[in-house]
Amino acid sequence: MSYIKPSFRHPEAPTNNIGYTEADYEGALSTLCAGCGHDSISSAIIQACFEMSIEPHTVAKISGIGCSSKTPTYFLGNSHGFNSVHGRMPSVATGANLANRHLTYIGVSGDGDTASIGMGQFSHVVRRNLNMLYIVENNGCYGLTKGQDSATADVGSHSKKGAVNQYQSIDLCALAIQLGADFVARSFSGDKAQLVPLIKAAMSHQGFAFIDVLSPCVTFNNNVGSTKSYEFVREHIQATGTVDFVPMQEEITVSYEEGASQEVCLHDGSVVRLRKNGKDYNLRDRAAALAAATDHAHSGEILTGLLYMDPDTEDLHTLLDTSECALNKMTEAELCPGNQALQKINDSLR
Amino acid sequence: MKPTDISDPEYFHKVVDCQYACPAHTPVPEYIRLIAAERYTDAYMVNWESNVFPGILGRTCDRPCEPACRRGRVEEEPVAICRLKRVAADYKEDIAERLPSIPTEKNGKKVALVGAGPASLTVARDLMPLGYDIDLFDEQALGGGFMRSQIPSFRLPEEVLAEEVNYVLDMGVITHFNTYVDSLKSLLDKEYDAVFVGSGAPNGRDLKVPGREEGAANIHIGINWLESVAFGHTSSIGEKVIVLGGGNTAMDCCRTSRRIGGKDVKVIVRSPFEEMKASPWEKEDAMHEDIPIMDNHVPVDFVVDQGRLVGMHFEKVRAQYDENGKRSLIPLDEPHVFVECDDVLVAIGQENAFPWIERDIGLEFDQWDMPKLDPQTFQSTNPRVFFGGDSAFGPENIITAVAHGHQAAISIDKFCQGKDVTARPMPGTILSSTKMGVHEWNFDNAVTNDLRFKVPHADKYQSLSDRHIEVELGFDEKLAYAEAERCLNCDVQTVFTDSLCIECDACVDICPTRCITFTESAEETELRGKLSAPANNLAQDLYLSEPLKTGRVMVKDEDVCLHCGLCAERCPTAAWDMQKFLYSVTKAAEVQS
Numbered sequence: 001m002s003y004i005k006p007s008f009r010h011p012e013a014p015t016n017n018i019g020y021t022e023a024d025y026e027g028a029l030s031t032l033c034a035g036c037g038h039d040s041i042s043s044a045i046i047q048a049c050f051e052m053s054i055e056p057h058t059v060a061k062i063s064g065i066g067c068s069s070k071t072p073t074y075f076l077g078n079s080h081g082f083n084s085v086h087g088r089m090p091s092v093a094t095g096a097n098l099a100n101r102h103l104t105y106i107g108v109s110g111d112g113d114t115a116s117i118g119m120g121q122f123s124h125v126v127r128r129n130l131n132m133l134y135i136v137e138n139n140g141c142y143g144l145t146k147g148q149d150s151a152t153a154d155v156g157s158h159s160k161k162g163a164v165n166q167y168q169s170i171d172l173c174a175l176a177i178q179l180g181a182d183f184v185a186r187s188f189s190g191d192k193a194q195l196v197p198l199i200k201a202a203m204s205h206q207g208f209a210f211i212d213v214l215s216p217c218v219t220f221n222n223n224v225g226s227t228k229s230y231e232f233v234r235e236h237i238q239a240t241g242t243v244d245f246v247p248m249q250e251e252i253t254v255s256y257e258e259g260a261s262q263e264v265c266l267h268d269g270s271v272v273r274l275r276k277n278g279k280d281y282n283l284r285d286r287a288a289a290l291a292a293a294t295d296h297a298h299s300g301e302i303l304t305g306l307l308y309m310d311p312d313t314e315d316l317h318t319l320l321d322t323s324e325c326a327l328n329k330m331t332e333a334e335l336c337p338g339n340q341a342l343q344k345i346n347d348s349l350r
Numbered sequence: 351m352k353p354t355d356i357s358d359p360e361y362f363h364k365v366v367d368c369q370y371a372c373p374a375h376t377p378v379p380e381y382i383r384l385i386a387a388e389r390y391t392d393a394y395m396v397n398w399e400s401n402v403f404p405g406i407l408g409r410t411c412d413r414p415c416e417p418a419c420r421r422g423r424v425e426e427e428p429v430a431i432c433r434l435k436r437v438a439a440d441y442k443e444d445i446a447e448r449l450p451s452i453p454t455e456k457n458g459k460k461v462a463l464v465g466a467g468p469a470s471l472t473v474a475r476d477l478m479p480l481g482y483d484i485d486l487f488d489e490q491a492l493g494g495g496f497m498r499s500q501i502p503s504f505r506l507p508e509e510v511l512a513e514e515v516n517y518v519l520d521m522g523v524i525t526h527f528n529t530y531v532d533s534l535k536s537l538l539d540k541e542y543d544a545v546f547v548g549s550g551a552p553n554g555r556d557l558k559v560p561g562r563e564e565g566a567a568n569i570h571i572g573i574n575w576l577e578s579v580a581f582g583h584t585s586s587i588g589e590k591v592i593v594l595g596g597g598n599t600a601m602d603c604c605r606t607s608r609r610i611g612g613k614d615v616k617v618i619v620r621s622p623f624e625e626m627k628a629s630p631w632e633k634e635d636a637m638h639e640d641i642p643i644m645d646n647h648v649p650v651d652f653v654v655d656q657g658r659l660v661g662m663h664f665e666k667v668r669a670q671y672d673e674n675g676k677r678s679l680i681p682l683d684e685p686h687v688f689v690e691c692d693d694v695l696v697a698i699g700q701e702n703a704f705p706w707i708e709r710d711i712g713l714e715f716d717q718w719d720m721p722k723l724d725p726q727t728f729q730s731t732n733p734r735v736f737f738g739g740d741s742a743f744g745p746e747n748i749i750t751a752v753a754h755g756h757q758a759a760i761s762i763d764k765f766c767q768g769k770d771v772t773a774r775p776m777p778g779t780i781l782s783s784t785k786m787g788v789h790e791w792n793f794d795n796a797v798t799n800d801l802r803f804k805v806p807h808a809d810k811y812q813s814l815s816d817r818h819i820e821v822e823l824g825f826d827e828k829l830a831y832a833e834a835e836r837c838l839n840c841d842v843q844t845v846f847t848d849s850l851c852i853e854c855d856a857c858v859d860i861c862p863t864r865c866i867t868f869t870e871s872a873e874e875t876e877l878r879g880k881l882s883a884p885a886n887n888l889a890q891d892l893y894l895s896e897p898l899k900t901g902r903v904m905v906k907d908e909d910v911c912l913h914c915g916l917c918a919e920r921c922p923t924a925a926w927d928m929q930k931f932l933y934s935v936t937k938a939a940e941v942q943s
């Protein structure tokens with residue numbers, strides 16, 4: 001058994017705009033089960049951050065509890081991280097984000113961590129439009145505690161031991177759309193071509209961005225009859241369109257025939273483009289997005305890709321009119337302005 | 351691109367870069383693992399089976415394996431393959447028991463070998479266990495050929511040479527030393543069933559510039575001079591020596607000179623330093639012994655004063671290359687350089703010569719006066735006569751002579767048994783899983799970051815005082831282990847079973863060098879363009895699976911795979927397995943190792 005990954009990398013490994021190779025975005029060697037979908041998501045995050053030339057120290061990874069929530073150890077080893085309490089990632093992310101708005105926040109959670117114990121926290125962080133990327137690594141079970149059905153398990157899905165789930169499942173994307181999220185996507189750990197551009201777009205989005213990533217648990221939920229197995233997901237997957245992410249530095253060189261694609265321009269100047277089904281699907285129609293997700297679920301299909309997006313949104317900092325300066329950059333005088341200042345505030349509220 | 355046929359023995363053979371590059375295809379990683387396990391005798395026998403002279407080659411081999419070594423593609427230096435071979439020889443136990451037994455009842459066939467160099471000795475080694483009667487002829491007093499007469503003893507001690515030459519001779523070869531064969535025709539008349547010519551490339555090239563005749567007493571042909579030193583006929587040289595030439599012979603000449611009286615020894619060569627034929631390590635060793643190398647100097651004349659050689663003139667040049675990379679040396683507009691000297695050693699090349707082979711015995715020669723040979727069988731146009739070593743296609747090296755010897759022995763055996771000489775035997779291959787447990791392999795798959803270890807040297811001043819003192823001391827066991835661990839086990843193959851793969855990407859994600867990609871198949875050039883990492887080394891193959899469930903294929907670029915086994919450890923279905931591939935060149939007689 002290998003506990004150490006060899007330090008040799010491809011001698012011609014490309015470097016990004018700030019001179020880093022992909023290896024500079026890696027983390028510790030994963031201890032998850034061989035073949036776990038979560039590892040592929042880690043690798044997609046690595047690829048996205050590398051390609052976007054993000055300085056690793058400007059990223060904060062925050063997670064709850066679960067196999068999924070363990071993964072931040074396995075990517076971005078040079079970034080900040082907080083492996084918090086079960087279902088409480090949103091609170092910690094909110095606190096951190098309010099203290100310093102200049103970091104890129106990546107929240108990693110599981111379907112158990114989000115749709116069961118963390119359901120309340122999830123709902124509120126969506127409502128508040130915290131500027132972060134929230135990823136649920138969705139395997140329909142509690143992997144870490146040996147595979148019990150989670151709240152995202154589909155009705156009729158078989159567990160490894162053959163038990164059939166009788167409860168209705170929660171569609172986290174539908175919920176996020178309903179709760180007002182302005183960037184909602186679904187993807188599959190086995191489809192990096194789709195997942196990587198989605199992660200890039202989500203990180204560039206100024207506001208709450210949610211990606212529900214189907215991520216098979218090879219050990220407890222990859223059996224015949226499970227609707228979260230590699231095979232089932234592959235067979236039932238449908239995409240709203242092919243997603244391209246064009247960062248702001250790059251010129252848009254390819255042009256598509258009228259109506260074959262639609263483009264959304266982000267605040268930082270980068271562009272998200274939806275190809276193929278582009279003309280049939282309206283990214284900015286919340287009700288239609290909700291309907292599309294639910295309709296597909298009813299017919300036993302899994303709709304992936306970018307489901308809903310509105311770049312013109314006000315995130316929590318804007319809503320609260322908070323300081324531009326991070327708390328850790330303020331002096332003591334600024335942080336504790338004293339009794340006089342407090343009286344002033346109190347007076348204004350009388 | 352078509353799915354890879356891994357049942358073709360050459361596919362995985364090529365992945366074992368060192369073994370593939372070795373002319374005799376020595377199973378390098380196999381013996382390196384045995385060394386790491388302190389099984390030196392076993393490691394020695396694996397070598398002996400393949401290359402006959404492990405102790406000699408472990409000190410002198412041209413090591414074509416090392417530039418090919420995979421490790422050199424992921425870090426600075428290849429594994430010290432050659433010097434590890436020496437470790438096996440240095441620390442082995444008595445191997446007498448392990449040598450093949452020689453039948454007392456002979457098979458009734460007689461073979462004559464001309465020359466007692468590595469090529470002939472290999473033929474003898476391969477044919478003796480089959481019951482052949484063998485007569486070996488050499489004009490020298492002892493066996494070994496150029497290994498004895500040319501390679502100086504500070505690189506190859508006489509005991510090491512004698513031991514390995516004797517393993518062969520002691521099989522019952524009938525030796526005729528001090529016997530120059532002056533007629534192939536008369537040898538053929540002596541009712542030999544076959545004759546093998548392993549007479550080498552015995553002529554040193556001369557330098558015909560003004561002053562050559564007048565200075566003759568102090569101008570020596572390098573290989574003749576080295577031979578004369580080796581056999582004790584020459585034991586001194588002047589203090590100031592010029593060695594002309596940039597190959598390994600020049601390096602041996604200058605280093606030998608330093609040991610028998612040369613104080614101010616210079617190597618002077620026409621070509622630029624980087625283009626000299628000598629191996630980099632030979633140049634290093636020479637310079638370490640205070641021998642400067644003057645490059646870009648073309649000899650003009652020998653200067654003789656009062657009947658005595660006093661020096662040489664050189665013209666300085668610079669190299670210029672045309673668009674095809676062809677070099678020409680352009681003279682600089684500078685006065686000729688005069689270099690003082692007492693003696694000159696001319697080491698500017700070697701040539702074949704066959705004055706003893708009649709041209710009317712059905713043995714044809716080509717326009718360069720080289721025998722016409724079948725490159726696979728080494729048979730000449732006289733079906734009873736076979737060639738090998740330097741005599742076959744011009745001067746090469748010991749390991750090439752050995753490789754030729756093995757093939758010639760097969761041909762001679764087939765010929766003597768009345769079989770088709772052109773039907774060559776298939777190589778032996780064994781592919782077996784190294785799996786011991788869930789994530790356990792029976793090889794050390796962890797990759798060390800150690801850089802190449804240096805072989806300790808004897809004290810410089812002491813070794814310069816005596817040409818018999820071996821300069822390199824060899825690795826001790828600890829260093830040998832550490833160096834052996836640098837080997838990436840390229841013979842442990844990543845074997846993919848497409849029916850097991852669930853396309854989870856785990857192997858793709860874990861691979862440190864990004865070897866693996868799942869994608870739509872395409873023509874090779876296009877495919878190479880869409881892999882996870884650049885795949886620009888066209889000498890290395892792509893390993894392609896049959897189409898998988900999604901219609902994609904698995905493509906693995908073999909180029910910089912570390913054989914770390916992480917893909918197999920990460921695969922939930924064991925679609926990847928690490929399997930040891932043992933490739934062995936079939937010899938005339940099976941020699942157990």
Ligand SMILES: Cc1cc2nc3c(=O)[nH]c(=O)nc-3n(C[C@H](O)[C@H](O)[C@H](O)COP(=O)(O)OP(=O)(O)OC[C@H]3O[C@@H](n4cnc5c(N)ncnc54)[C@H](O)[C@@H]3O)c2cc1C
Nearest residue numbers: 465467468469488489495496531549550739740746747748
């Ligand atoms: C100075 C020098 C240093 C070298 N160093 C190395 C080295 O470090 N590593 C390496 O791999 N290679 C080295 N080589 C090359 C290597 O020695 C030869 O390539 C190799 O020995 C060739 O083997 P062979 O069996 O073809 O013949 P040789 O070793 O050349 O043996 C031929 C033998 O045939 C005998 N012979 C020839 N004609 C007749 C005849 N008519 N009758 C009887 N006997 C005859 C000769 O006396 C000689 O002994 C070196 C060569 C030179 C010149």
Ligand SMILES: Cc1ncc(C[n+]2csc(CCOP(=O)(O)OP(=O)(O)O)c2C)c(N)n1
Nearest residue numbers: 066067068086110111112113141142143144
């Ligand atoms: C407060 C609390 N309750 C229960 C647990 C036990 N527990 C650990 S992980 C987990 C579920 C994890 O499921 P999920 O978030 O889907 O992660 P996965 O392992 O499937 O990736 C539970 C219930 C806990 N650690 N803390």
Ligand code: SF4
Nearest residue numbers: 033036067143217218
């Ligand atoms: S238990 Fe399931 S979710 Fe957890 S590491 Fe193993 S495969 Fe992944």
Ligand code: SF4
Nearest residue numbers: 861911912914915917
């Ligand atoms: S053995 Fe497997 S994981 Fe290791 S370098 Fe080779 S392909 Fe990659």
Ligand code: SF4
Nearest residue numbers: 851852854855857921
């Ligand atoms: S890890 Fe195994 S099952 Fe997964 S993609 Fe690689 S070979 Fe296929």
Ligand SMILES: [Mg+2]
Nearest residue numbers: 110111139141
């Ligand atoms: Mg889960």
